[in-house]
Amino acid sequence: MKKSKLAIAIINVIFLTTIPALVLHEPTPVSAATVKGFVKTKKNKKVRLYKLSGKHSNYYASPKSQYPYSSKKKIGKKRLTAYKIGNNSHWLLAKDAKVIKTIKPNVNVQATMKLPAGYTRAELLQAYQGNPSKKFINASMSGMNTNDFSRIKNGETKADDQTIIDLSQLTPEQTDTLTTFSLRLINQARNNLGLDPWRDSIGVRKLAQDIATEYVVNKKTIRDSHYVPGIVRACKANGLDLNDNYVEDMAGFYNQNNTMTMTELKKSVYFGLKQMMFGYTGSGEQGRKQRSNYQEWEHAGDLFNTQDSLYDGDYNYYGFSISHTDDICSMHFISVPTYIAKNKKYNTGFKP
Template sequence: MMKNVKLLSEVSIASLLTIGGIAAVNNVNSPVNPVASQTVQAATTEQTTIKLPAGYTRQRILAVNNNRISARDKQALVQASMNGMKQNTFYDNKASDKQEMVNTTNLTWAQKLEINRYALSLINSARAQMGKQPWVLNKSAMAFADRVATEYHNNNKSVWDPNHYVAGITRAAVASGLKNAGQVYEDEAGLPITSQFRGTYRTMYALKEQVYFNVKQMLFGGFYGTAAQYGLAGRYTEWEHAGDLLGLRSLKGYNAPTKMFGLSFSDMKNNHQRVSVHFMGVASRYVANRRVFNVNANIR
């Protein structure tokens, strides 16, 4: 599927987001989300949630994904998405995260598990508010995500390309015991490139902050830009990501009740600054070989 890539003037400092034909690029030369100063309820980052604002409704997400939304409802959805970007602020009270350096393309199992759980907690917090079943973290889905990352790296592909790397996703899917179903698995984003972290290394705190920003982008109109641009309506252009993460794409009931989830990161052979983020969701109907893809290998 072709992607409509929106490039800003400085692509070297960017965060890219793409799914099924949509992309957005964000220039980031300052922290993507300043840390909230107020006290919050969360005891750990794993309990962090993203709150869907008033006006951000199931009906509007379904309507916009099926080109059946009225101008009035579209305006209301854009406003709600603006509020979602403004009102949801990253918070991490795990002190060790600011000291722990991680290599996004070579995470330890403990680090991989932590960032996967973190990303999934954000997605599931939004799904719960829409009355949806949670996605589940699954070892086979995580292995699939790692295979996708390897395909991207080995073939020097990234989210900055105009298309998903479908050939690589397909090879990874088949090797993982999944159907050759083209690009039905991946939501793709890009980690912001900041003056502090220009390669694959960053603190766990920074990694969580950037993944938090990526998930916010996906939910709230594919926003592209910096915090200073949250109020610009023209920065909110698509809700396909939201429809996928929330199970609100189909008016005909084709949305999977839940998916098995895995997250991975890849850089490029010739550019270690461009780190792609692969959000992989697997519906059970796409599992071809259950001896290879273990649908029961869920991680709680």
């Protein structure tokens, strides 16, 4: 079906972690990477701190504060067990300390997408037609909340955490990773509805890249909505005689830096898909509990081939790409319906 409307999905992506500062007599920052937990004094009085040598320092731990610690070991000649607090080698003896909480090491997790109870094709079709039921909005709100990969700190792999991506020059391997990642999520959700999976397609991967190039060359972004002339040119160049946008769903986010990690980018892709599936029009996770932010399920109708047409329940061929212009990253979710790929009227040389 023609994808004539777009609910602009601009995601304000902010990756910022703060931790409590250590306060002795003045603030001392602690690196988040070293914090293993928090301690406080056992008794309601100040406690002398020690040096690594086991000698007294000139500082005390306050009973009113809790302190992040980065190490627990035996110090000095007497081998006294102590917690290292702060960056200045202050040690709080274990006999004077009470552990408040420990921080588990960052564990990698695999992103998943699951549709909640109440999210059915019948309900989706009603929402696609502009009349979502209260039950379906509730289900969509639940889906935005329970699918939380975009909110948690954890990434899928350590390599993702360490891989820095230039948004203007993704490598073929990086695009492949994101294509596989996004298709996996789409098909997990489709499986929940009993739908056939979308197919990874070499032909649509090339089409997706050509569409991204059209956006960059012509300085277009998601803020301009779908760039239909460029989409049409890319389709015709790839053997699809289409005169409007029948292939692109899109989401995006601001990013003033030209780089981000693969983990950060996957979380942005995840959030964009989540927005489209659950009809969410807010510009960040913080608005997900507001019913008024659930307004548009045309993207979901595309992703789940549920549009009240002869081809409902069919599957599409899929590819993914990214374009980055003027600090805006546009994510192009490109799919070619099988009825177009199989129709000689539209297919003049396209090979999935």
